[in-house]
Amino acid sequence: MRFLVGFIATVAILIGLFELHEGSRDLNVTRTFVGETPVTIFRPQSAAPTPVVVVAHGFAGSQQLMQPFAETLARNGYVAVTFDFLGHGRNPVPMHGDITEGIAITNALLRELTDVAASARKLSVSDGRLAVLGHSMASDIVVRYAQAHPDVEATVAVSVFSPVVTPDSPRNLLVIVGALEPAMLREEGLRIVNLTAGGAAIPGETYGHFSGGTARKLVLARGVEHIGVLYSHDSMVETVRWMNAAFGDRPHEEVDSRGRWLALVFAGIVVLAWPLSALLPEVSPSPAGASLGWKALMTAAFLPAIVTPLLLWKMPTDFLPILLGDYLMLHFLLYGALSTAVLFYLRKGQPPAVATTVAWKRVAIAAAAVSAYNILAFGLPIDAYVFSFLPIPARLPLIATIACGTLPYFMADEWLTSGRESRRGAYALTKFCFLLSLGIAVALNPMKLFFLVIIVPAILLLFVAFGLISRWSYAATRHPLPGALANGAIFAWAIAVTFPMIVR
Incomplete structure (x- = not known):
């Protein structure tokens, strides 16, 4: 059965990677590069x-x-020209300023976009006409750029x-919002279109005129x-149609469908871990863990x-040169410390029982093997097709620092949810509580931590995949311990390579 599952998972991964390629x-x-900004240019064969x-x-x-x-x-x-903003991805130049104040950072990002757009206009394959598209934070940046450059034919704000x-x-502004995004973003989209529609905007309807530059949708x-929303068929189709209407000379529509293939690849990688886990060495003669009853759990x-919040x-x-990463590190660390303290209290001050015959060298081997699988098997396709995952040198110390928070959390959590008599659903319960804790933190400090709400689906996917x-x-x-160390490593890695670097 393991061989069959491994074969099917491998085939799924190869098919997905082939289609993505x-x-x-x-x-x-x-x-x-434009200066130090990494840039990628996508163009047709023509x-x-x-x-x-x-x-x-x-x-x-x-x-x-x-x-x-x-x-x-x-x-x-x-x-199409893409690039890494200051402090993001492989851009080695950090952002400067106070994110809550915003003006200095907005101006810096706008200058960077201006430089990239000026370079794009000079490409030999450019006919001189330009449009811009931005997601989330960048939606405001591309709007400001287009306002400063009235010859920009169309703007798409996602x-x-x-x-x-x-x-x-x-x-000619197209607004795209995911139907499942926070209500404030949908309301903002309606507000913007209502400026042209006179307060009666309906999603899906076009208002104004392309010839006069007043088209809104x-x-x-x-x-x-x-x-x-970045993988949505609706987003792709509507963007192409908007550009075709603005430029008036592109009759066909061919849409990227990578979402299904990415899902196939990553599902295959998760499933493949099951047969491969049989290769891990046994490190304890009996199942170790807290084995808590429901009341204690x-x-x-x-x-x-x-x-914690x-x-x-x-x-x-x-305290770290990375936005929100420092808060997440502290949240993980304090949460793990409190979980450990509660466990000690429930055990009447005695540390959790650990089998005296644990083979610690095997623990290290198993933890290294699972960590390598998580980082490489997931990381390489993520870096190629999803977001920058291979760290630049400036981010390596951040991985080690953030691991000081993630490792204690996952060590405590894995122990709480494991054991000979561990309760079914214990892992799901503790992960729900952690997400609840982040929600409370956002509610207490929405101006600083609101972005954590937006990335909750991503955190949930990580909990599911690496939890399995x-x-x-x-x-x-x-x-x-092997699974805890591997989870702590991959979460520290993901946080350190994802959140933007900043000098305050």
Whole structure:
């Protein structure tokens, strides 16, 4: 059975990777730099000059995240240019300023977009016409750029928030919001279109006129949230149609469909971990863990969830050169410490029982093997097709620092949810409580931590995927430590390479 499952999972991974590679096979993709900003240019095989669309990612994103738009536009005859903003992805230059004040950072990002767009206009394959597209944080940046450059033919603002939009500026504005995104983003999209529609805007309807630059439209992409909107078929189709209407000379629509293939690849990688886990060494003669009953487990799960955000509410948490990563590190660390303290209390002051015959060398081998699988098997396709995952040198110390918080949390959590008499559903309960704890933290400090709400679906996916792998690791090794160390490592890595670097 393990061999059969492993074979099917491997085939699924190979099919998904093949289809993802085929998506750009007929395109010319080149990588370059504008100053120190990493830039990627997607263009059709045709050498004829064509309009250029500069595509900008959002907060904690990178240019890989915008590939679906870039490849869709290139397949439809446009040149698409993506790049990594200051402090994001592989851009080595950090942002400078106070994120809550925003003006200095906004101006710096706007200058960077201006430089990239100026370079894009000079491409030999450009016919001189330009459009811009931005997601989330970048939606406001591209709007401001288009307002400062009235010759920009069209602007697409995805998951938009921009207080500077007027009834006729920027020219020809398409607003795309995921139907499952927070209500405030949908309301912002309606507000913007209502500036032209006179207060009676209906999603899906076009208002104004392309010839005069006043065209406006709100699209609610079906069934997707803040990240899913970047892979939505609705988002791709509406963007191509908007560009075709603005430029008037691109009759066909060919849309990127990588979402299904990414899902196939990552599902295959998760499933493949099950047969591979049989290769891990057994490190304990009996299943190790707390084996808590439901009453004790509920106490150990809910108490840290409530206390952690309250203790961190007024504490200074800006000590790392990475936005929100420092807060998450402290949240993990304090949560793990409280979970450990509760466990000690429930055990009447005695540390959890650990088998005296644990083979610690085997623990290290198993933890290294699971960590390597998590980082490499997931990390390589993520870096190629989702977001920047391979760290630049400046981010390596951040991984080690954030691991000081994630490792204690996962060590405590894996022990709480493991053992010979562990309760079914214990892992799901503790992860629900952790997400609840982040929700309380956001409610206490929404101005600083609101972005955590938007990335909850991503955290949930990580909990599910790596939770399964750690469970299979536990079944093979009979000890929670290898899975805990691997989870702590991958979460620290993901946080350190994702959130933007900043100098305050």
